Amino acid sequence: MKQLELIALPGLPMVQAGDDLAALVLAAGIALRPDDVLVVAQKVVSKAEGREVLLRDVAPSVRAEELARETGKDARIVELILQESVRVVRVRPNLIIVQHRLGHTMANAGIDQSNVTQEGDERALLLPVDPDASAAALSERLGCAVVISDSFGRAWRRGTVGVAIGCAGLPALVDLRGKPDLFGRELHVTLTGFADEIAAAAGLLMGQAAEGQPVVLLRGLRWSAPETPAAELVRPAQEDLFR
Amino acid sequence: MKQLELIALPGLPMVQAGDDLAALVLAAGIALRPDDVLVVAQKVVSKAEGREVLLRDVAPSVRAEELARETGKDARIVELILQESVRVVRVRPNLIIVQHRLGHTMANAGIDQSNVTQEGDERALLLPVDPDASAAALSERLGCAVVISDSFGRAWRRGTVGVAIGCAGLPALVDLRGKPDLFGRELHVTLTGFADEIAAAAGLLMGQAAEGQPVVLLRGLRWSAPETPAAELVRPAQEDLFR
Numbered sequence: 001m002k003q004l005e006l007i008a009l010p011g012l013p014m015v016q017a018g019d020d021l022a023a024l025v026l027a028a029g030i031a032l033r034p035d036d037v038l039v040v041a042q043k044v045v046s047k048a049e050g051r052e053v054l055l056r057d058v059a060p061s062v063r064a065e066e067l068a069r070e071t072g073k074d075a076r077i078v079e080l081i082l083q084e085s086v087r088v089v090r091v092r093p094n095l096i097i098v099q100h101r102l103g104h105t106m107a108n109a110g111i112d113q114s115n116v117t118q119e120g121d122e123r124a125l126l127l128p129v130d131p132d133a134s135a136a137a138l139s140e141r142l143g144c145a146v147v148i149s150d151s152f153g154r155a156w157r158r159g160t161v162g163v164a165i166g167c168a169g170l171p172a173l174v175d176l177r178g179k180p181d182l183f184g185r186e187l188h189v190t191l192t193g194f195a196d197e198i199a200a201a202a203g204l205l206m207g208q209a210a211e212g213q214p215v216v217l218l219r220g221l222r223w224s225a226p227e228t229p230a231a232e233l234v235r236p237a238q239e240d241l242f243r
Numbered sequence: 244m245k246q247l248e249l250i251a252l253p254g255l256p257m258v259q260a261g262d263d264l265a266a267l268v269l270a271a272g273i274a275l276r277p278d279d280v281l282v283v284a285q286k287v288v289s290k291a292e293g294r295e296v297l298l299r300d301v302a303p304s305v306r307a308e309e310l311a312r313e314t315g316k317d318a319r320i321v322e323l324i325l326q327e328s329v330r331v332v333r334v335r336p337n338l339i340i341v342q343h344r345l346g347h348t349m350a351n352a353g354i355d356q357s358n359v360t361q362e363g364d365e366r367a368l369l370l371p372v373d374p375d376a377s378a379a380a381l382s383e384r385l386g387c388a389v390v391i392s393d394s395f396g397r398a399w400r401r402g403t404v405g406v407a408i409g410c411a412g413l414p415a416l417v418d419l420r421g422k423p424d425l426f427g428r429e430l431h432v433t434l435t436g437f438a439d440e441i442a443a444a445a446g447l448l449m450g451q452a453a454e455g456q457p458v459v460l461l462r463g464l465r466w467s468a469p470e471t472p473a474a475e476l477v478r479p480a481q482e483d484l485f486r
Contacts, residue, residue: 002251002448002456090484097484105399151435155398155485156348156478157406159416159436161443173402192394192446193402200404201444203435204464205245213245221447235399241333241340242398242485 008205009215017050022141036144037221039202041214045134045148046125055122080124084109103234107153131166132229145169149199162203164195164230171225172232195230251448252458260293265384279387280464282445284457288377288391289368298365323367327352346477350396374409375472388412392442405446407438407473414468415475438473
């Protein structure tokens, strides 16, 4: 019987800039195995890597001020969104959909004000500089596969779902093209977003608010495809039908 | 410790038109609990509901013939895609992205030729007529929550992931708006695609080719929001920025 277990890691303390995230995970006391997958929320990776920005240090550009008026967003946040992006895709009240410098098309460049603002000290949290590299470093320390997850909206579906913005030790995509189906017929479109499905599964346990369970262990998964980074999940511009 | 189990149901036979899917699931011998979630692949629901179409019975329209030339697809399949859709969104070689009559924006109206074609007898498989109703009927018979899943591509990400096209006994969306985060700050965008994350998680065990494990049990999930159908996951036209 094929079976998977997902376990929300207990007892992770509030993560601070400079924290050794791998050590914090190991301190949770669960013995990790080489075929385990540890899913870590982007927020704690970004915090550990010091990607918090004090908003009082941000000077908005003219373009940021304009977009802030158009969207009703804080001009300093808009400035950070523009700095983190290569292209603005859509603009609506309180929403700027961009292509992030990492390639992901996403709302507000993934910049997060919730769960990071401290009393009287406004901050924003940027994505890790290189989430695939962050995942690789964690994977090496922990001896298991690692996925760094974020919550993305979708073009035609309501609600956010977990997706992979970094991974190591497993294939981001699994290509079943050419494997025969039950009748021996060749499959046509069977490239699956393996790391995205892992991130979505972990999202079920992470919660998004006061619960705060940013690390989920996934045990029992098998794969045979070679390791590829989450960057592979980004659809290249020439395949993008909705630019 | 929050924990989830995913179990691929063993021993489900090949499903035929007219089969009692609930009885086949119950025969697998796993005692289902009221807070279990059973994820069932669209394919087996469609097969049980007799949604297979013999291609020799399909007469392509002029428009289907034109689109078939443009895409290189079988004109009879194109005819079925058009019949199942309310709007053609994008057309490329071997790809027709449509808005399905159920509201979903998806490739080829979800019409599947793989795993259903028998020797010398070409068939296509349509989505269930009303997957939310199919889920509700299964849920009532099985005494647990039910999600009917399909694999969808994404606008800006490579690879398909499991999504919910029908559900019953659980909320399709979970709205955390207004719940305070760890610092008591109000969350802004926290509507999560709960049933989609469930479908994606199950996708990890379902495989897509010769494995053929179309029913996955998810045990240990908790929710408090009221039941809503998968139709709620479809973004209304007025919120669609990519029409």
